[in-house]
Amino acid sequence: MPYLELNNVTKHFGGAPVLKDVNLAVEQGEFVAIVGFSGAGKSTLINLIAGLLHPDAGTVKLNGKVITEPGPDRGIVFQNYSLLPWLTVFENILLAVDTVNPGWSKTQKEEHVLKYIAMVNLTPARDKKPGELSGGMRQRVSVARALAMNPQILLLDEPLSALDALTRATLQDEISRIWLEDKKTVLLITNDPDEGIYLADRIIPLTAGPEATLGESLKVEIPRPRDRKGINHDPHFKALRREVVETMLASKKDRHASVTRKLVLPDIEPEDLSAPPRPGWRKSPIRRREIKEESVEVSK
Amino acid sequence: MKSFKFDWLVLPLIGMVVAVLIWHLVSQTVSKDLPSPMKTWSESRDYVLHPFEKRGEMDQGILRFTWYSLILVAKGYAIALLLGTPIGFMLGLSKAFAKAFDPIIQILRPVSPLAWLPLGLVLFLGAGKNASELGALFTIAVCSMWPTVLNTAVGVRAIPQDYLNVAKVLKLSRTKTLFKVLIPATLPYMFTGFRLSLGIAWLVIVAAEMLTGRPGVGGFLWQEYNALNYSHIILCILTIGIVGFILDRLMSVVERKFKTI
Numbered sequence: 175m176p177y178l179e180l181n182n183v184t185k186h187f188g189g190a191p192v193l194k195d196v197n198l199a200v201e202q203g204e205f206v207a208i209v210g211f212s213g214a215g216k217s218t219l220i221n222l223i224a225g226l227l228h229p230d231a232g233t234v235k236l237n238g239k240v241i242t243e244p245g246p247d248r249g250i251v252f253q254n255y256s257l258l259p260w261l262t263v264f265e266n267i268l269l270a271v272d273t274v275n276p277g278w279s280k281t282q283k284e285e286h287v288l289k290y291i292a293m294v295n296l297t298p299a300r301d302k303k304p305g306e307l308s309g310g311m312r313q314r315v316s317v318a319r320a321l322a323m324n325p326q327i328l329l330l331d332e333p334l335s336a337l338d339a340l341t342r343a344t345l346q347d348e349i350s351r352i353w354l355e356d357k358k359t360v361l362l363i364t365n366d367p368d369e370g371i372y373l374a375d376r377i378i379p380l381t382a383g384p385e386a387t388l389g390e391s392l393k394v395e396i397p398r399p400r401d402r403k404g405i406n407h408d409p410h411f412k413a414l415r416r417e418v419v420e421t422m423l424a425s426k427k428d429r430h431a432s433v434t435r436k437l438v439l440p441d442i443e444p445e446d447l448s449a450p451p452r453p454g455w456r457k458s459p460i461r462r463r464e465i466k467e468e469s470v471e472v473s474k
Numbered sequence: 475m476k477s478f479k480f481d482w483l484v485l486p487l488i489g490m491v492v493a494v495l496i497w498h499l500v501s502q503t504v505s506k507d508l509p510s511p512m513k514t515w516s517e518s519r520d521y522v523l524h525p526f527e528k529r530g531e532m533d534q535g536i537l538r539f540t541w542y543s544l545i546l547v548a549k550g551y552a553i554a555l556l557l558g559t560p561i562g563f564m565l566g567l568s569k570a571f572a573k574a575f576d577p578i579i580q581i582l583r584p585v586s587p588l589a590w591l592p593l594g595l596v597l598f599l600g601a602g603k604n605a606s607e608l609g610a611l612f613t614i615a616v617c618s619m620w621p622t623v624l625n626t627a628v629g630v631r632a633i634p635q636d637y638l639n640v641a642k643v644l645k646l647s648r649t650k651t652l653f654k655v656l657i658p659a660t661l662p663y664m665f666t667g668f669r670l671s672l673g674i675a676w677l678v679i680v681a682a683e684m685l686t687g688r689p690g691v692g693g694f695l696w697q698e699y700n701a702l703n704y705s706h707i708i709l710c711i712l713t714i715g716i717v718g719f720i721l722d723r724l725m726s727v728v729e730r731k732f733k734t735i
Contacts, residue, residue: 226643
């Protein structure tokens with residue numbers, strides 16, 4: 175039996191379905207990446223698993239039980255960090271530890287928090303407020319908070335997409351290292367195919383929305399620990415990336431055919447301002463509707 | 475640095491001189507009964523130079539009167555905050571509560587302190603000697619709590635969904651959610667409300683003291699009007715204005731300290 179299971183999950187917002195017939199099965203200890211365009215419904219998917227949203231049809235099951243509400247068994251790292259700005263790094267994580275382990279003694283809790291702060295290399299910043307930290311550091315706090323709850327599954331909702339490329343790479347390596355340490359079940363949502371392939375055991379493209387659904391799941395058979403530089407020349411990596419990107423682009427192409435949009439062009443003709451004004455020439459700009467005939471060529 | 479001094483010292487001084495000149499001109503031409511600036515000063519000197527002297531119940535130094543008024547305001551204001559903040563939270567958190575009570579709040583909000591005071595006195599008729607103080611407190615509280623109520627409600631509604639999601643995901647208890655998420659997130663709005671409320675409380679004090687005849691800046695103002703000492707009216711107006719200004723400044727300093735976001 176799969177550990178996390180989504181069966182024909184459909185979710186509407188207003189009238190239009192965002193997700194349609196999503197099926198997903200994640201085994202225990204597996205690292206699965208879902209890659210999709212922004213706006214495809216990736217966050218909706220995470221929120222459904224987190225229990226913050228409920229599916230309109232279908233079921234979301236964790237460990238055989240239907241998910242109805244958020245719980246400490248699912249650690250979530252949000253894209254926008256979602257740290258409480260009035261609490262320090264330490265207090266933010268302590269808040270999570272407090273709820274999960276209410277019976278622990280004060281020192282036990284503090285040691286636990288410090289352990290996770292150290293795990294994400296933030297010990298020097300433990301008493302800083304999120305506002306004093308860089309985006310990368312904030313995201314580390316968010317990761318530490320999720321891990322400190324000792325969840326059964328870690329949900330990463332585009333955790334690195336707001337970061338610059340270098341920080342992103344460092345944090346990818348860190349996530350990879352932390353995962354290798356205790357092999358938690360991880361579901362990573364990302365918009366970067368390379369990131370997905372580099373980190374995950376399996377990568378699944380999410381087709382373009384609306385009515386997004388999951389595509390064919392692709393196994394990443396690159397041995398760990400993976401080498402960031404070497405991976406770029408790995409033929410398997412290249413083939414995977416091509417396949418993921420092609421699946422995503424193909425789904426987007428299908429959408430394009432059905433999109434009709436009304437275009438309103440500005441009703442004004444560009445003028446050459448550098449040209450000296452000719453005597454007797456009209457002062458007001460030339461309106462397009464005054465032009466009797468025009469042909470506009472639109473290239474695809 | 476020259477322009478700094480010019481902006482902060484010279485320009486305000488010019489404004490004040492102009493105001494005093496207009497005052498002087500009006501007292502000389504349009505209204506002969508209005509005391510001139512010089513007359514106001516000479517008649518108020520005792521009250522300003524011996525600000526804490528007590529010569530009689532209604533004849534005391536201006537700062538002593540101010541002190542009485544401030545104490546009354548502090549009490550009424552405290553009641554307003556203690557009532558207004560929870561009401562604001564409930565308005566912000568519960569749609570049903572907001573729908574039920576928003577209309578009545580909107581109706582009561584614009585009612586003037588002058589209208590509330592008699593009701594306050596009636597309300598505490600049974601209290602005997604304390605009736606005038608309790609009535610005044612009631613009036614201050616009921617008039618000044620609305621900005622706190624409304625700003626708190628707006629602040630609670632404006633809490634980013636992210637923070638609420640955090641509370642849900644971390645499974646925080648109700649009390650923890652309130653003290654670790656809701657209150658800190660609302661604090662900046664609350665303090666804006668507190669500051670506006672304090673301004674109104676200070677406005678109301680004068681009306682309350684005038685009608686109850688309690689010793690204080692407002693009571694003194696009304697008494698001196700009846701005693702035809704018009705220059706003391708101006709003294710009271712200036713005192714009220716300056717104290718109100720200082721209170722507002724102090725509050726905005728506190729407000730800035732509590733900006734959590």
